[in-house]
Amino acid sequence: MLQDDAEGGGGVALKDLDDILSESIRRNGESLVAVLQDIQEHYNYLPERALRSLSRKTGVPLIDIYRVATFYNSFSLVPRGKHQIVVCAGTTCHVRGASKVTEEISRVLGIGPGQVSADGNFSLDTVNCLGCCAFAPVMVVDGEYHGNLTPAKTRKILTSLKAKWLLPAGEADERGLVDDGDAEETEGA
Amino acid sequence: MVNMLLNGLQVSVDEGMTVLEAAKFFGINIPTLCYNEGLTPYGACRLCLVEIGEPGRSKLVTSCTYPVGEGLIVRTHSERVVKTRKLLIELYLATCPSSKVIQDLASEHHVTRVRFRPRDEKCILCGLCVRMCAEQMQGKAIGFARRGVDRKVTTPFDRKSEECRLCGGCMYICPACQARCQGPREEKPICNACLNLSQPCLDYFDDAMCFMDPCVACELNSGRTPKSERRNNP
Amino acid sequence: MTVTPKRLRAPEDLTVLRQSLVDRTDDRKPRIAVCGDTGCAVCGSLGLASSFKEIIERRGLKDRVGLKVTGCLGFCEQGPVVLVFPGEIFYRKVGPGDVEEIIDRTVLGGELVERLLYRDPITGQKLPRCSDLPFYKNQTRVLLEGNWRIDPNDIYDYIARGGYSAVAKALYEMTPEDVISEVKEARLRGRGGAGFPTGLKWEICRKTKGDTKYVVCNADEGDPGAFMDRSLLEGNPHSVLEGMIIAGIGIGARHGVIYVRAEYPTAVVKIRNAIEQASELGLLGENILGSDFSFDVTISKGAGAFVCGEETALLLSAxxxxGEPRQKPPFPAEKGYKGKPTVINNVETFANVPLIIKNGAAEYRRVGTEKSGGTKIFCLVGKVNNTGLVEVPLGITLREIIFGIGGGIKNGKRFKAVQTGGPSGGCLPEQMLDLKVDFEELSRAGSIMGSGGMIVMDEDTCVVDIARYFLQFLKSESCGKCFSCREGINRMLEIVEGIAAGEGSPEDLDLLEELACAVKDASMCGLGQTSANPVLSTLRYFRDEYLAHVELKKCPAAVCRALIRFQIDENLCTGCGICRKECPAEAIEGERRKPHTIDPNRCMKCGVCMEVCKFGAITKS
Structure with missing residues (x-):
């Protein structure tokens, strides 16, 4: 377990950080994007502590890492929700009413695009195109596609999913995050 | 040496120069915002646009980043260039009216109206500070983050940077915040206060032909209040 | 097919392998192809495939019936799609409950399952064979042909159909110069959008001095509404790899990189698998087919940025x-990936290359126009009856694509516009329908070919809203470096939003046009330079509609929320109350069994009520 000096990171200590970084750097060489993808895959977001550690390890100035981390859509500096809802905002979906679907999701979940619910259960994101235009508008919930949506149909799907998710007690996070503080404190939004 | 056609003149310039440097060498004034001799050319402000190529197949490029080349045809003040440049200055004025540098540019290029909704941005993202910090100060304390309209200059995680030595280089070079102009307000993005300070014609050469035609200041201040009074009532 | 991989050490080995594969194939053996593309997967085709597999295994039919999960079969509208060979029988919207019946009646019994057949909407006739369907009949499927027959996970399938013979030919029967001149002769032009002659690009790169060169494949298909490249990568990955190897032979590169966008996880899996298989057979790696030419391919995953489709940005991102574009020159052919001379082409461009080398430029050019040879794949989507992936010869008219193949507009509505070329393209109106689709004609009409998205819009689409949508998209996707692009798009959006909100003036249209021209002229990369196209093309062809917004404060298509009103027709309203229940703004009032009313002040114009009303009592105007 790596316990870094006090420098933010939301009080979250990161398991296996050293190993993940070393392994990823060995495999990806200089490609910062690829290393960040590995970090994100492991922790579900880019923890500040991991980026600082990466900077020290590689000698790449922190600002350059921060820049890559904020440039690309798929990186997140805050933990994503346990359940991820992605709405396609491609042109076809737009023409067929995706914005109404997004609004409906926001109403059901109480969060806007790019946000995570306060309990950390869901996050909502939009993507440019999933390439399933024949079934527009489309949303993906935890990797499962739902097509030909209307606001009413969306509400139905989400309400039943939400009920299912909220039923069992929250299980311990298996992604390697050991919460020793207030997880909401994570900065960098 | 390479030969090129600069505003219709056959000229020879050193290979490896940029078009902007060549134009400067021959005394042609091209406006810039994100350019500084001591820093890597960046090409973001788009003010140094010039037209290159044969008429009809020409295009606009930033002269600060475009290399000179054998047979290159360059026009620095063609109608297309001037029109585009003026619109860009108008956009700058609407976005960051409190910069004296931008106000001066507007005066110099006869930009007399702003048709966009004025906004008061503190930064025009010219990147001078970022390059100053990295290249001259070896700091790497600040940099760009995000993209599109959300792009901004910041420190890592938007917090006080450990790399920053508080040298002030970024502030020194910033065209938006140094010599901040007090005159303009959001509702009136052209103030002319700066212009008036540097225009000798109104007080001393009242009857002489102004070098600016039409003169923005003369047009807007037809009352021609004496300078002393103007200072008290900006 | 199960064959133990054995390294191919000479071109003859490849021929022998292919012959043995062909000999083993029995065309009369019934085969089932299930579309496994993401599109069909949305409606459950993968579950379908596994129940086919399970039933075939359970009933001991494994040796008698072949099953393949293929790439995109094209006709996404009808998904999940299942093809049964021999006979190319096309079954549409197949559910898990139909599996048993298809096997019993069609595969074993040789009869048709009527209810799963496609019905021609005009003649009402049921059409069993693929080649009878107007959607397929009017296409020229050369590249997509492979998607029907090939299991993308099986390199032997590709080899059996002549795969990698173009590599053998390029290595043993041609010089690198021959390869390049063949591609030049074929008039192959970049399918990524700009249409730069591919052969010329290769030639420049070949002539550039340097010991290390790269071949980069641009699979960062960011245009919303376009999935041609994904379908090729997922459906026929080896054709892309083969094209890259040939490019490597041509320019003298020994490394290739495929840059795939983050949103295509399946494509990454398929290519990775294809690379492994090709390496096992010695078609990638050291001394390909026993020659002294070596070539390897690595994958670089994107992280979600539209601007990375621009080549200089892509190279940096890879x-x-x-991924921030940089000023050209130097062009990638001189200074590209890691600063080395690089050829960067789009997925579809590479997929064309093996065809050119295998069949010769003359044969290839039999399709296409004088200036550009071959076919182009389009994604025909939007308000069109037959949504899907279509491949047509360059030079075909928009009308033939949208009405001939696409079957016209959904729900009998009127055609309004077609948007080609993604966010940077333009909207073309009805009077342009007879425009021939090629690089020059489209750009003359104010649009671009782009990578091949073709979004059809009907009378219910508002062009101001479309312009706003694209500007919104570009506003967040611009890298933000050039002031003209960042602030220009932002200001164009500001003006268009004003117009959509009913606050615009006629002068705004002139300002918008002036600004759009300046953004087009002043920005550095392709994104900025084309970002004005949606605005300029809609202003050019649909100025009346803009004027209706600014002068009459009306949205003719009833889309712009500030300018529309929802109303309940009291004669049609039965007072069932469903709209009142569903309205998120609680703007609907009324007693049960009595006509309801909408409070315009509370109505947020989301349209939910209109959608849930079973009596058509709610209208918008």
């Missing part, structure tokens, strides 16, 4: 840096 190196793992920030």
């Amino acid at each position: 190196e793992g840096k920030v």
Whole structure:
């Protein structure tokens, strides 16, 4: 377990950080994007502590890492929700009413695009195109596609999913995050 | 040496120069915002646009980043260039009216109206500070983050940077915040206060032909209040 | 097919392998192809495939019936799609409950399952064979042909159909110069959008001095509404790899990189698998087919940035840096990936290359126009009856694509516009329908070919809203470096939003046009330069509609929320109350069994009520 000096990171200590970084750097060489993808895959977001550690390890100035981390859509500096809802905002979906679907999701979940619910259960994101235009508008919930949506149909799907998710007690996070503080404190939004 | 056609003149310039440097060498004034001799050319402000190529197949490029080349045809003040440049200055004025540098540019290029909704941005993202910090100060304390309209200059995680030595280089070079102009307000993005300070014609050469035609200041201040009074009532 | 991989050490080995594969194939053996593309997967085709598999195994039919999960079969509208060979029988919207019946009646019994057949909407006739369907009949499927027959996970399938013979030919029967001149002769032009002659690009790169060169494949298909490249990568990955190897032979490169966008996880899996298989057979790696030519391919995953489709940005992003375009020159052919001479082409461009080398430029050019040879794949989507992936010869008219193949507009509505070329393209109106689709004609009409998205819009689409949508998209996707692009798009959006909100003036249209021209002229990269196209093309062809917004404060298509009103027709309203229940703004009032009313002040114009009303009592105007 790596316990870094006090420098933010939301009080979250990161398991296996050293190993993940070393392994990823060995495999990806200089490609910062690829290393960040590995970090994100492991922790579900880019923890500040991991980026600082990466900077020290590689000698790449922190600002350059921060820049890559904020440039690309798929990186997140805050933990994503346990359940991820992605709405396609491609042109076809737009023409067929995706914005109404997004609004409906926001109403059901109480969060806007790019946000995570306060309990950390869901996050909502939009993507440019999933390439399933024949079934527009489309949303993906935890990797499962739902097509030909209307606001009413969306509400139905989400309400039943939400009920299912909220039923069992929250299980311990298996992604390697050991919460020793207030997880909401994570900065960098 | 390479030969090129600069505003219709056959000229020879050193290979490896940029078009902007060549134009400067021959005394042609091209406006810039994100350019500084001591820093890597960046090409973001788009003010140094010039037209290159044969008429009809020409295009606009930033002269600060475009290399000179054998047979290159360059026009620095063609109608297309001037029109585009003026619109860009108008956009700058609407976005960051409190910069004296931008106000001066507007005066110099006869930009007399702003048709966009004025906004008061503190930064025009010219990147001078970022390059100053990295290249001259070896700091790497600040940099760009995000993209599109959300792009901004910041420190890592938007917090006080450990790399920053508080040298002030970024502030020194910033065209938006140094010599901040007090005159303009959001509702009136052209103030002319700066212009008036540097225009000798109104007080001393009242009857002489102004070098600016039409003169923005003369047009807007037809009352021609004496300078002393103007200072008290900006 | 199960064959133990054995390294191919000479071109003859490849021929022998292919012959043995062909000999083993029995065309009369019934085969089932299930579309496994993401599109069909949305409606459950993968579950379908596994129940086919399970039933075939359970009933011991494994040796008698072949099953393949293929790439995109094209006709996404009808998904999940299942093809049964021999006979190319096309079954549409197949559910898990139909599996048993298809096997019993069609595969074993040789009869048709009537209810799963496609019905021609005009003649009402049921059409069993693929080649009878107007959607397929009017296409020229050369590249997509492979998607029907090939299991993308099986390299032997590709080899059996002549795969990698173009590599053998390029290595043993041609010089690198021959390869390049063949591609030049074929008039192949970049399918990524700009249409730069591919052969010329290769030639420049070949002539550039340097010991290390790269071949980069641009699979960062960011245009919303376009999935041609994904379908090729997922459906026929080896054709792309083969094209890259040939490019490597041509320019003298020994490394290739495929840059795939983050949103295509399946494509990454398929290519990775294809690379492994090709390496096992010695078709990638050291001394390909026993020659002294070596070539390897690595995958670089994007991280979600539209601007990375621009080649200079892509190259930086592939190196793992920030994908911000840079000024050209130097062009990638001189200074590209890791600063080395690089050829960068789009997925579809590479997929064309093996065809050119295998069949010769003359044969290839039999399709296409004088200036550009071959076919082009389009994604025909939007308000069109037959949504899907279509491949047509360059030079075909928009009308033939939208009405001939696409079957016209959904729900009998009127055609309004077609948007080609993604966010940077333009909207073309009805009077342009007879425009021939090629690089020059489209750009003359104010649009672009782009990578091949074709979004059809009907009378219910508002062009101001479309312009706003694209500007919104570009506003967040611009890298933000050039002031003209960042602030220009932002200001165009500001003006268009004003117009959509009913606050615009006629002068705004002139300002918008002036600004759009300046943004087009002043920005550095392709994104900025084309970002004005949606605005300029809609202003050019649909000025009346803009004027209706600014002068009459009306949205003719009833889309712009500030300018529309929802109303309940009291004669049609039965007072069932469903709209009142569903309205998120609680703007609907009324007693049960009595006509309801909408409070315009509370109505947020989301349209939910209109959608849930079973009596058509709610209208918008």
